[in-house]
Each structure stands twice: as C-alpha cells, then as structure tokens.
Amino acid sequence: MSSMTRGSQSIYFGEPPYILSSGSVVGKKEGEGPLGTQFDMVDESNMLGEETWEAAESTMQKEASLLAIGKAGLKPQDIRYLYGGDLLRQGIATSMGVEALQIPMFGLFGACSTSGEALALSAMSVAAGYGDRILAVTSSHFGSAEKEFRFPLGYATQRPLSAQWTVTGSGAFVVGLDKSHIRISGVTIGKIVDYGLKDSQNMGACMAPAACDTIMRNFEDFGRTGEEYDHIITGDLGYIGSEILHDLIKKKGNDIADKHLDCGKLIFDQETQDTHAGGSGCGCAATTLAAHILSKVEQGEWKRILFVPTGALMSTVSYNEGESVPGIAHGVVIEHC
Amino acid sequence: MGQTLEEKQKKEKAYQQYVKEKTPQHNVFANMCKAFVVGGIICTIGQAILNYCESRGMDDIQSGAWTSMMLVLLSVILTGFNIYPGIAKWGGAGALVPITGFANSVASPAIEYKKEGQVFGIGCKIFTIAGPVILYGIFTSWTLGLIYYLLMKVGVQL
Numbered sequence: 001m002s003s004m005t006r007g008s009q010s011i012y013f014g015e016p017p018y019i020l021s022s023g024s025v026v027g028k029k030e031g032e033g034p035l036g037t038q039f040d041m042v043d044e045s046n047m048l049g050e051e052t053w054e055a056a057e058s059t060m061q062k063e064a065s066l067l068a069i070g071k072a073g074l075k076p077q078d079i080r081y082l083y084g085g086d087l088l089r090q091g092i093a094t095s096m097g098v099e100a101l102q103i104p105m106f107g108l109f110g111a112c113s114t115s116g117e118a119l120a121l122s123a124m125s126v127a128a129g130y131g132d133r134i135l136a137v138t139s140s141h142f143g144s145a146e147k148e149f150r151f152p153l154g155y156a157t158q159r160p161l162s163a164q165w166t167v168t169g170s171g172a173f174v175v176g177l178d179k180s181h182i183r184i185s186g187v188t189i190g191k192i193v194d195y196g197l198k199d200s201q202n203m204g205a206c207m208a209p210a211a212c213d214t215i216m217r218n219f220e221d222f223g224r225t226g227e228e229y230d231h232i233i234t235g236d237l238g239y240i241g242s243e244i245l246h247d248l249i250k251k252k253g254n255d256i257a258d259k260h261l262d263c264g265k266l267i268f269d270q271e272t273q274d275t276h277a278g279g280s281g282c283g284c285a286a287t288t289l290a291a292h293i294l295s296k297v298e299q300g301e302w303k304r305i306l307f308v309p310t311g312a313l314m315s316t317v318s319y320n321e322g323e324s325v326p327g328i329a330h331g332v333v334i335e336h337c
Numbered sequence: 338m339g340q341t342l343e344e345k346q347k348k349e350k351a352y353q354q355y356v357k358e359k360t361p362q363h364n365v366f367a368n369m370c371k372a373f374v375v376g377g378i379i380c381t382i383g384q385a386i387l388n389y390c391e392s393r394g395m396d397d398i399q400s401g402a403w404t405s406m407m408l409v410l411l412s413v414i415l416t417g418f419n420i421y422p423g424i425a426k427w428g429g430a431g432a433l434v435p436i437t438g439f440a441n442s443v444a445s446p447a448i449e450y451k452k453e454g455q456v457f458g459i460g461c462k463i464f465t466i467a468g469p470v471i472l473y474g475i476f477t478s479w480t481l482g483l484i485y486y487l488l489m490k491v492g493v494q495l
Contacts, residue, residue: 052452152449154416156425156432156441161361196349205356240360
C-alpha cells in the first residue's frame with residue numbers, strides 16, 4: 001500500500017495542499033438569499049451580458065475562475081492545470097467558459113458532486129507534485145438546467161414539493177503549495193450508489209444513500225467518528241435528502257444530525273424563496289463552499305469539516321428509458337491551519 | 338458484494354417505500370379546489386367571448402372558432418410575459434387542461450428554443466411537449482372514426 005492511501009477509498013495527504021483562494025459568482029435569487037452578501041459577484045440579470053443560458057453559465061465560470069486566480073495574486077498562466085465540469089451535455093459551460101484562460105484542462109462530469117471531484121483531483125495533483133497551482137471550477141444555471149433536464153421555463157407546470165431549485169452560480173478554487181489558512185488534508189472518493197429510485201424530481205432521496213456511504217467510509221478509512229468534525233456539510237441533499245441521510249446514518253449506529261449542514265438548505269431561505277426542497281446543482285455546493293464555508297474555516301471558527309458534495313448521475317435519455325437515478329458523493333476534508 | 342439479486346431488490350423496495358413516506362405531496366383536495374377556480378375562470382372567459390360573438394350575429398361554428406382563437410392568443414401573450422406559469426403554479430390542472438394550457442405548451446418551447454435557430458430550434462422543438470397530445474389525439478380520433486365506419490357498414494345506427 002502506498003503511503004498516502006487510507007482504508008479502501010481515501011487518501012491522507014502527508015503534505016496537505018492549501019486552498020489559496022476562491023471565487024463565487026451567482027444569480028439574482030442566490031444574491032437575495034441568506035448568503036447573498038458573502039458572494040464575490042451577484043448578477044441581477046442572470047445573463048452576465050450574454051444571449052443564452054448556456055453562454056451565461058460559461059461566462060460565470062470564467063468570471064469565478066478569474067476572481068479566484070486574482071484573489072490569489074496570480075495570473076491564468078500561473079495555473080498549471082484546471083479541473084472543471086458542469087451539468088450540460090458534453091460539459092459545454094466549462095469548455096466554452098475557460099477557453100479564454102488558456103489553462104491546460106481536464107473536463108469532468110460528476111453532476112452536482114463536481115466541486116468535490118475537482119477539488120479532490122486538484123489536491124491529489126498538487127500533493128503528487130504534478131503542479132504547484134491547480135484550478136478547480138464548476139457551475140450550474142437554473143435556466144440551462146431546466147432546459148437540459150426538465151421543461152422550457154415558460155411551460156406551465158406545478159413543481160412537486162420534493163423538487164429542488166438549481167442554483168445559478170459558479171465557484172472556483174485555486175489549490176496549491178503556497179501557504180494559506182485552509183488545507184485539504186484528505187479525500188474520500190465515492191462509489192456509485194443506486195437504490196433503484198427513478199424519481200428525478202426527488203434528487204435528495206436519490207443521493208442520500210451515496211452521501212451516507214461516503215461519510216461512513218470516510219469515518220472508517222480515517223478511523224474517525226463524527227465528533228472529530230466541526231461540521232459535515234453535504235452538497236445538495238436539500239430538506240428531504242438531509243432527513244433521509246440522518247436516518248440512514250442512525251441505522252449504521254452513528255448520529256450526525258447536529259453536525260450536519262447542507263448547502264442546498266443554506267443557500268436559499270426556505271420561508272420566503274419558494275424553492276420547495278432546497279437548492280441543487282454544481283453551483284450550489286461550489287458557491288456555498290467558496291463564499292461561506294471557506295471563510296469560516298479560514299477564520300478558524302471551524303477547525304475541521306467534511307465537505308461532501310452529492311451528485312445524481314442521470315440523463316434525460318436514461319430517465320426516459322426507465323433507468324434509476326444513481327447517486328455519488330465525494331468527501332473532502334478541509335482543515336484550518 | 339455478497340448480496341444476492343433478491344436481497345438487493347428487497348433492500349431497494351424497502352428504501353423506495355421509506356422515501357415515499359418521507360416525501361411530502363401536494364394536498365390533492367386543495368389542488369382540486371384551486372384547479373376548479375382557475376379552470377372555471379378560464380371557461381367563463383371563454384363563455385363570455387362565445388356569448389359576445391353570438392350577440393354579434395355569428396353562428397355556433399364561427400363563434401366557437403373565435404372563442405378558441407381568442408383563448409389561445411390570450412394564453413400565448415400571458416406566456417410571453419411569463420404570467421401563465423404563475424397561474425399554473427397556483428391553479429395546476431385548472432390552467433393545464435383548457436385550451437390555454439395547450440397553447441402554453443406550444444408557445445413556451447418556441448420561446449425557449451428560439452436561440453437554437455428557426456429550423457433546428459423552433460422548427461424541431463416547438464412540439465416537444467404538445468407533440469404526444471397531437472399524435473395520440475389524431476390517432477385516437479382516427480381509430481374511433483374507423484370503428485364508427487365499420488359499425489355503419491354492418492348497419493348499426495348510432
């Protein structure tokens with residue numbers, strides 16, 4: 001066994017890479033939410049000066065990347081590699097968004113877990129010595145996601161109460177060797193977990209078993225309990241998925257209910273913003289991490305957290321062909337230093 | 338993983354049942370009341386248009402055609418101004434079932450896919466939602482017509 005692997009799915013970094021900076025760009029609804037003042041940039045039009053949802057999402061990724069790079073006092077050419085992805089077919093938001101940066105890139109698809117996947121790969125690359133500074137970026141856009149997965153925005157329909165609201169936002173992170181107050185000390189890469197649910201309008205329930213699996217694996221691989229984390233923060237389980245996660249973890253003999261936060265619950269106000277079961281999308285976990293969670297870790301208010309973005313890996317084709325919605329979750333251990 | 342297919346299916350079934358219990362649903366009775374109000378209002382507007390047309394001396398067929406056209410126009414305009422989705426969010430099937438809902442289901446893809454071009458955008462995708470209704474509507478009426486014709490042939494009076 002190599003020196004950095006832990007258990008069956010985790011890595012513990014001997015020299016943990018640092019998160020040097022982050023950038024977050026969001027749309028109007030997110031700007032009006034509880035975290036509204038913490039985002040770097042709020043675009044009231046949701047279009048960022050572009051004509052289409054897809055182009056707007058691309059531009060968000062570019063802006064978030066430039067913000068993160070700029071806050072680290074760097075230029076795009078100082079970044080060795082880029083890991084990025086989004087929800088659109090063939091990952092066009094990323095490839096068209098980061099083209100202007102001219103950074104060698106890897107395109108990812110992890111649905112809403114992409115922020116975790118990108119951060120894990122960035123940290124692994126830095127720890128392995130493949131690059132001194134790596135950029136992780138992801139995004140989602142309400143308009144492009146509805147169009148991709150559901151109906152045209154003008155279509156008259158009633159959303160089920162279990163439906164979640166795709167966050168319009170992009171988060172970017174520079175991971176590197178330069179010192180900061182935030183480190184990625186380890187990662188737990190998730191497996192696909194599928195309990196046969198077919199309701200893509202209840203994604204929290206589809207993803208909760210994956211989150212449970214990754215969290216329990218993280219505890220086991222690192223020999224930890226929930227007590228050793230200030231918070232366990234999932235990506236976008238929302239209100240229904242979070243409750244299910246608590247039940248599933250309880251069944252395994254643990255209780256994380258008082259430690260658990262969910263970005264899908266943090267980003268919108270449940271009373272006033274009418275999102276039904278909370279926020280979702282790649283941008284949900286990414287912007288909440290960039291704008292809210294990292295500042296808590298940086299200030300030392302939280303010493304160690306487990307960030308677990310969750311993804312529902314379906315497509316409209318698999319859905320129409322009657323396939324279930326498989327879930328995945330990646331765990332990233334983020335520590336104050 | 339050491340679990341048989343049967344065990345896996347049992348586990349999945351138990352989870353699906355559990356999720357069903359955990360997931361809140363819209364209140365069916367409240368939804369029906371709202372649908373009654375919204376659907377009723379739309380139909381009342383239709384009746385008003387019909388009555389007006391008849392008062393201007395049009396016959397039944399002409400009045401009916403004008404009523405349909407006016408309701409479709411109204412729905413398309415409200416869809417364009419993004420008002421119709423709000424009506425449907427509250428009124429549910431009351432907004433979906435009348436002809437105005439059908440008009441919305443054609444107008445909304447036209448707006449959404451306009452950016453993909455006149456042919457591959459609007460042209461190919463305008464009926465993505467209404468298409469099944471049109472196809473199976475025509476197919477059903479054709480089938481019924483055939484049955485009607487065959488019954489007539491064997492001398493059944495309808």
